[in-house]
Amino acid sequence: MFRRAPAGGVKKTNEGDTPMTDTFYEVLRRQGITRRSFLKFCSLTATSLGLGSAFAPKIAHALETKPRTPVIWLHGLECTCCSESFIRSAHPLTKDVVLSMLSLDYDDTLMAAAGHQAEAILEEVKRKYKGNYILAVEGNPPLNEDGMFCIQSGRPFIEKLKETAADCKAIISWGSCASWGCVQAAKPNPTRATPVHKVIFDKPIIKVPGCPPIAEVMTAVVTYMLTFDKLPELDRQGRPKMFYGQRIHDKCYRRPHFDAGQFVEEWDDDQARMGYCLYKMGCKGPTTYNACSTVRWNDGVSFPIQSGHGCIGCSEDGFWDKGSFYDRVTDIKQFGVEANADKVGGTAAAVVGASVAAHAAVTALARARQKTGIDTPKGED
Amino acid sequence: MLAEQDQFEAERSARMVKAVYVYEAPLRLWHWVNALAITVLAITGYFIGLPLPSVPGEASNSFLMGYIRFAHFAAAYIFAIGFIGRIYWAFVGNHHARQIFILPVWNMKWWSEVFYELRWYLFLVKEPKKYVGHNPLAQLMMFLFFTVGAVYMICTGFALYGEGLGEGSWASQMFGWVMTAVGGNSMQVHSWHRLGMWVTVSFAVVHIYAAIREDIMSRQSLISTMISGWRMFKD
Numbered sequence: 001m002f003r004r005a006p007a008g009g010v011k012k013t014n015e016g017d018t019p020m021t022d023t024f025y026e027v028l029r030r031q032g033i034t035r036r037s038f039l040k041f042c043s044l045t046a047t048s049l050g051l052g053s054a055f056a057p058k059i060a061h062a063l064e065t066k067p068r069t070p071v072i073w074l075h076g077l078e079c080t081c082c083s084e085s086f087i088r089s090a091h092p093l094t095k096d097v098v099l100s101m102l103s104l105d106y107d108d109t110l111m112a113a114a115g116h117q118a119e120a121i122l123e124e125v126k127r128k129y130k131g132n133y134i135l136a137v138e139g140n141p142p143l144n145e146d147g148m149f150c151i152q153s154g155r156p157f158i159e160k161l162k163e164t165a166a167d168c169k170a171i172i173s174w175g176s177c178a179s180w181g182c183v184q185a186a187k188p189n190p191t192r193a194t195p196v197h198k199v200i201f202d203k204p205i206i207k208v209p210g211c212p213p214i215a216e217v218m219t220a221v222v223t224y225m226l227t228f229d230k231l232p233e234l235d236r237q238g239r240p241k242m243f244y245g246q247r248i249h250d251k252c253y254r255r256p257h258f259d260a261g262q263f264v265e266e267w268d269d270d271q272a273r274m275g276y277c278l279y280k281m282g283c284k285g286p287t288t289y290n291a292c293s294t295v296r297w298n299d300g301v302s303f304p305i306q307s308g309h310g311c312i313g314c315s316e317d318g319f320w321d322k323g324s325f326y327d328r329v330t331d332i333k334q335f336g337v338e339a340n341a342d343k344v345g346g347t348a349a350a351v352v353g354a355s356v357a358a359h360a361a362v363t364a365l366a367r368a369r370q371k372t373g374i375d376t377p378k379g380e381d
Numbered sequence: 382m383l384a385e386q387d388q389f390e391a392e393r394s395a396r397m398v399k400a401v402y403v404y405e406a407p408l409r410l411w412h413w414v415n416a417l418a419i420t421v422l423a424i425t426g427y428f429i430g431l432p433l434p435s436v437p438g439e440a441s442n443s444f445l446m447g448y449i450r451f452a453h454f455a456a457a458y459i460f461a462i463g464f465i466g467r468i469y470w471a472f473v474g475n476h477h478a479r480q481i482f483i484l485p486v487w488n489m490k491w492w493s494e495v496f497y498e499l500r501w502y503l504f505l506v507k508e509p510k511k512y513v514g515h516n517p518l519a520q521l522m523m524f525l526f527f528t529v530g531a532v533y534m535i536c537t538g539f540a541l542y543g544e545g546l547g548e549g550s551w552a553s554q555m556f557g558w559v560m561t562a563v564g565g566n567s568m569q570v571h572s573w574h575r576l577g578m579w580v581t582v583s584f585a586v587v588h589i590y591a592a593i594r595e596d597i598m599s600r601q602s603l604i605s606t607m608i609s610g611w612r613m614f615k616d
Contacts, residue, residue: 180565235548236557237565245548261436261445271435280432286544287567317565323572329430332572341572342431345579352583356590359502363594366504 024063062227068103070133076157077150078139082175085212089219135168139177142191149191170204179207186320207238211314217243248285251293282326283310290315384510404610418460425453477514481523526584537574
């Protein structure tokens with residue numbers, strides 16, 4: 001079933017004239033990964049991507065024969081939590097394998113080179129693999145003051161981003177920063193931090209939101225793109241459907257408590273101890289698209305809801321600006337005041353009710369006066 | 382629609398009776414089913430956002446939130462299908478059935494009667510005009526708060542429903558655009574849908590009050606008309 005690659009792996013394929021790096025398989029073998037664990041990895045990846053077992057040999061074949069796609073990983077305005085998450089990926093394999101799977105040619109926080117040496121690599125990749133490399137962006141460019149809020153190698157990040165994006169094949173927007181803007185774009189957004197898709201328009205963009213995104217989701221997205229040489233299927237908002245197709249709520253293990261009407265009412269009550277649904281505590285699971293409740297975190301150990309805290313919706317657009325993390329009916333900002341739908345609408349309904357009552361009273365009075373004052377002398381009965 | 386036209390219609394009928402058949406049976410049936418659906422939707426919707434106190438015992442023994450949501454979704458289907466049926470009736474029913482969908486906004490006379498009716502409500506004129514169907518002010522309010530409101534609630538509501546049905550379901554295919562239209566965060570749609578509930582509640586208060594008041598104060602019947610279909614004229 002698994003066709004073994006020729007001894008020494010497939011050498012440079014010379015497809016076209018683009019010089020290519022080693023295949024994944026070669027790199028893995030060089031790192032002392034056995035063929036057995038390589039195949040295991042292929043099956044696991046096929047499973048985590050929701051593909052049938054028939055795809056495991058296809059993945060193996062692709063990894064054996066395809067040259068590694070170079071990846072340039074840029075860092076804008078961010079906290080680097082995406083990188084922190086990424087290097088903790090448990091499946092597919094460990095960080096070493098993942099990092100060698102990607103031909104991660106440039107990543108300013110992880111690479112050994114620094115200064116001019118590092119920037120030289122960036123230039124080289126751009127030249128050698130023109131139109132053939134993947135650009136992964138973590139963080140976003142701030143646009144205010146000509147981009148002066150994020151300076152790299154003496155230039156605003158936005159310039160570096162645009163230059164690098166110009167020759168790439170596709171862009172991966174890592175995390176909520178690159179996808180939506182995240183905390184630095186929260187109102188009033190003083191630096192005008194802007195997500196990648198609002199500054200780059202001519203390249204396919206895959207959004208992998210989350211603060212940070214789940215490590216396994218990140219590696220699986222990369223694996224999918226490298227294996228099949230195409231973008232994963234995206235939803236309306238540009239997120240890979242396989243991981244962002246469902247809400248946390250849809251697969252939450254506390255969902256039966258929600259349906260039963262069993263809720264935590266306060267943080268330290270018995271219901272909290274019994275692991276009831278955190279809906280009333282403001283859990284954003286019902287409005288958050290992510291794979292936390294299925295893939296979970298840190299090698300599947302846990303996820304926020306399992307740890308007793310509601311989801312804060314970190315992978316949703318503008319989650320910082322959608323009211324409290326601890327309310328279910330949250331504030332709407334459009335009315336200039338901090339008030340939720342119940343306060344705005346309830347007040348409106350009360351005002352309408354009071355006006356109606358007042359109107360009814362005035363009507364009754366007017367009618368009574370009319371009856372006694374005008375009707376009686378005129379009327380015949 | 383206009384007092385003059387309606388006067389003509391009333392007078393023509395008045396040669397024999399002082400009543401005009403306005404609301405046909407399907408329309409009346411729709412009105413009351415719709416009223417019931419809205420009541421169920423508002424109450425269950427309120428408790429979906431802010432649920433009832435926690436239910437004790439095993440999760441497998443109760444399904445309270447499930448039933449509340451089921452009632453909400455069932456009523457929503459009835460409301461939405463009823464609304465489609467109502468649009469159909471606007472085409473095949475009598476001309477009064479079209480009133481809440483089309484406003485004669487280019488007709489200055491209609492606008493002047495809107496303001497006349499407004500003055501009647503502000504106690505500035507002594508006597509209201511006679512109408513067979515809705516008076517212009519009522520027609521305007523019905524259009525803004527019911528027709529537009531219903532479309533708004535159906536769009537936001539089914540967009541949220543589509544989230545539960547899942548990506549690719551009919552509701553997500555047809556109404557998923559609402560999510561992106563409000564900025565992509567469905568929390569926002571929840572808030573706006575809830576606000577729509579309060580607008581509907583406010584509308585219902587005014588609607589019921591106006592119906593009762595007009596029934597007493599105006600020159601024609603209101604409440605019994607929506608039951609029997611006949612508009613009775615008092616003078």
